[in-house]
Amino acid sequence: MKALSLAIDAYHALTPEVRERIVQTVRTRLQEPPYRLLSPEHLRTLATLETAGPPVVSLYLQLTPERRVGRAWQSAFSALTHRVSQAMDEAARTSINADLQDVQRALERQLPELGRGAAFYACRERGIWRQIALPIPLPDRIQIGSRPYLRPLLRSWGRSDRMLLAVLSREQSRFLVSHLGAVEEIYRVKGQRIRGLLTDRVPRDRRSALANQLMRDEAKALASMAEIIGREFETSHILLCAPPDMSAAFRDHLSKNVQSRLGMFEASVHASPAEIGAAVATVQEQLKAREERQLVDRLREASPVAVSTGVQETLDCLSEGRVLTLVADDTYAARGWHCRQCGSLFEVTPSKCPVCREADLEPVDDLLEAALQQALECRAQIAFVRDPACRSALTQKAPLQALLRY
Template structure:
């Protein structure tokens, strides 16, 4: 993927700001493997086909799957199993064609990073989305009038979206990231300030001029970091900057973003993306653990009026549209049922819906649907993955929630 490059020769003008925003928007919409942003997920939720079905494919890309194209065997098995269930010949031929397009894209290149991939495809709608996933999701192939996005709730951790700024006085790079996946979205090049001040500035004025230039460049880079942060709906900002540039950069960050600085890291400014990912991962893990523990502590402190522990209590609160934050061990699963008529979850699928009395649809695991319903209520999700938070959660239950009322 070709990233955007901008030559920075002055502080950020309105024209340059608009140009950067336009390029960032292009980065969000171009048909390549992309990190899923909340806005992109919301957009998928608005798509509906009244004709040909939308093909939704999830495929794990663990290190084992990448060896000797092992992913291709799994893909072929998925395709064969799905096509065998389609009796209508025209529909089967159409779906086979869509899957051939996906297969060609996978053969042309897997995402360089990440643990999985998702495709959402419908040629008649002009729909083509290739999404790199930071975590492995179970292989799945669905045909429906809307994109099948429920598994993506596992990528919606409240504290797992980072904007990353790798700064220098001659060359600066900006990334978006979830733990395990990093995507470069913007590169900035500028004048070599050291050469400028030594070539034509009086030695007696050198320090003052250099400070002024550092101030201007720090302000411009802070503005651009804020644009990236906001455009990709990040939760935290990580940065690396020379000591002389750091004060001005931090000073000019908007206050709300400055409060979300998650930490610093060190890596060569020209390092390949995978080295940037390695450099920032310890900082990301520390942020994740800190915020997970903080959420669990808030639940415990809010008992019993505004906090609950246990799947039964959390499911009940989701049914009542009361949840504000749901925290769940990412490995936790529980069987149950769902009533589509009442949009209610139950833990005992052998009993009728408590609201309408109709039979419920049994599901082997209702956690993803519960998280999907919570997100639809504008709740936030905390997927607990750190050892520190799991140890704390083991004292209570694998699922808890903060309540609105």
């Protein structure tokens, strides 16, 4: 889908009304039915969906280049749906088959252009329908349950995995969002054609000053747009590509918090999103590694009352809603237990839940994924540690830790 467009020049200012329209158009676009890269708010909304009646179908399908050739994805999809159909009872088969047929028609109509996979969450009887482009291929799977099955998706999620890319020039600027290697263009801004204003009516000795003022006004508006878009997508960094004078003016109008999360790269303003993604890849990896080191340092240096440093202690803080940032070793995997009554998670099986005193406990195949879903539900940030040196430093205490709200 084409990027949203806007003009900013001497005749089109970034007024409060225009700012509000930018926010609304970005949010509206995030709700459009075609495949979208997942926003944090979408993920939180999916985590809160629950059905007391008809079940939700959650489907993950890899769409690698090999799967796209000759519609090879159809074979994988048919195998998945056949296994599910054989396992379900007659009462559920009709509604679930209808949902799966909706998914198949959507795939036949259009495969996502972005990413290497797709996820669907569907329940026709409850009006639930989400189709999402996945930036990385997740294992093929269909899950039927009372709520969307998000755990595979959560493994690919982390705040530092989303960055805003700003490619600026005096006559055209572009804003793109990068998520795990997939890049989507969000906004394209038509700037000021300065030559058209510098006519004979403007004295020669004022032309340079006028041109610089117009450029600074445009950079100020673009900085405000960058902060709006970055806030909506909850990006960790802004990566900037711009001429030196425009770059300096843009940075001057960013808040101090955003300035501390600014990086630089080089690309053509006319490059494709894929080319821009390739140009920025090295810078992104460097920033992610730096952020992981800073995060591990914060955990190590924080006051004992501001962190949890054991797995069970972290799980307890999650249940209490105290977690601000959940920090996980990305390779951590362990089984655990979940209380059906209060939702608490445990490393080791208790005879009764120590929180609600009920004995209604169920096993959890992946304790980390269950913890990630709880973190999402209480609006905590999620941070994965993937750098080997940082993982080693983290796991000296525990592979699952947290920075706390209180």
